[in-house]
Amino acid sequence: MSSAGTVIFLHGLESGPDGLKIQKMRATAEAMGWQTMAPDGRFSRDPVQRGEAVLAQWPWQANRVYLVGSSLGGYVAAWVAARLAKEIYTKPTNQAQSVSQKPASVNGMLLLCPAFDLPGYPLDRPEQALSGELIQLIHGRADTVVPLSHSQRAAQAWGADLAEVEDDHSLHNSIAFICEVLAQRLACAASIV
Numbered sequence: 600m601s602s603a604g605t606v607i608f609l610h611g612l613e614s615g616p617d618g619l620k621i622q623k624m625r626a627t628a629e630a631m632g633w634q635t636m637a638p639d640g641r642f643s644r645d646p647v648q649r650g651e652a653v654l655a656q657w658p659w660q661a662n663r664v665y666l667v668g669s670s671l672g673g674y675v676a677a678w679v680a681a682r683l684a685k686e687i688y689t690k691p692t693n694q695a696q697s698v699s700q701k702p703a704s705v706n707g708m709l710l711l712c713p714a715f716d717l718p719g720y721p722l723d724r725p726e727q728a729l730s731g732e733l734i735q736l737i738h739g740r741a742d743t744v745v746p747l748s749h750s751q752r753a754a755q756a757w758g759a760d761l762a763e764v765e766d767d768h769s770l771h772n773s774i775a776f777i778c779e780v781l782a783q784r785l786a787c788a789a790s791i792v
Contacts, residue, residue, distance in 0.1 A: 602632060602633060602634045602661070603631060603785070603788075604633055604634070604665060604706065605661035606628040606633045606635050606636070606785065607637075607664065607666050608621045608625060608635065608668075609638065609640065609649070609667065609669070609673070609675045610637070610669060610670075610671075611671045612670060614669070615641055616638065616639045617637070619771065619774065620669060620711070620769075620771070620774055620777065621637050623778055624667060624781055627781050627782050631786070631789070634661065636658065638652060638656055640652065640671075646671055646678060646714075649671070649672075649675045650679050650682065653679050654682070663789065664704070664705055665705070665707045665709070665784070666707070667710075667711070667781065668710055669770070670712050670714050670745065671714045673710040673712065673715075674713055674715060676713075677708065677710065677713060679705070680705040680708060683704055684705075707733045707734065707788045708735070709777075709781055710735070710736045710737070710750075710753075711736075711770055711777065712738050712739060712742050712744070712745050713736065713750060714745050715753055716752070717745065733759075734760070735759065735760050735762070735784055736750045736760065736761045737761075737770065737776075738750040738751075738762075738764070739763075739764055739767050739768060739770055740764065740766070741765070741766060742767055742768040744768040762780065764776060
């Protein structure tokens with residue numbers, strides 16, 4: 600059975616690639632036939648360095664790529680999608696010839712309390728080529744790290760859906776809901792030819 604595509608999970612500043620949310624979301628995606636990656640971004644607090652590392656590990660063999668990012672990882676996901684839309688990235692010449700010579704692209708994003716527009720940190724919300732139903736945001740109403748209003752502005756600017764949940768920045772009380780939303784979004788992404 601061939602893979603539906605690859606889901607790349609990007610963790611936040613104070614977490615890691617094996618955190619509870621990522622474990623549960625990976626299990627959801629893998630049960631649906633998606634390959635998964637969770638790059639370790641703890642090597643840098645700089646979101647651009649993290650984004651460049653994601654591009655260096657891009658899954659060229661995947662027929663679809665879906666990005667999921669939490670907090671700083673949400674910013675990195677949006678940055679990667681914007682960067683790929685602005686520049687044509689193709690497989691590096693040192694990759695195996697069996698990988699198709701196609702431009703890299705993103706088929707959708709799920710952003711969890713994304714770290715946009717934070718004072719004192721260069722995290723202005725990246726402009727997006729993706730819009731509407733290709734982007735889903737989930738944000739906790741009790742988030743004291745990234746204000747809910749930042750996701751509200753992003754959702755409005757991108758025409759994206761925003762689910763506001765009774766939770767804080769960690770979204771640990773909303774993991775079951777997040778996995779349900781992820782499953783719905785991946786099912787939609789897999790149906791797009």
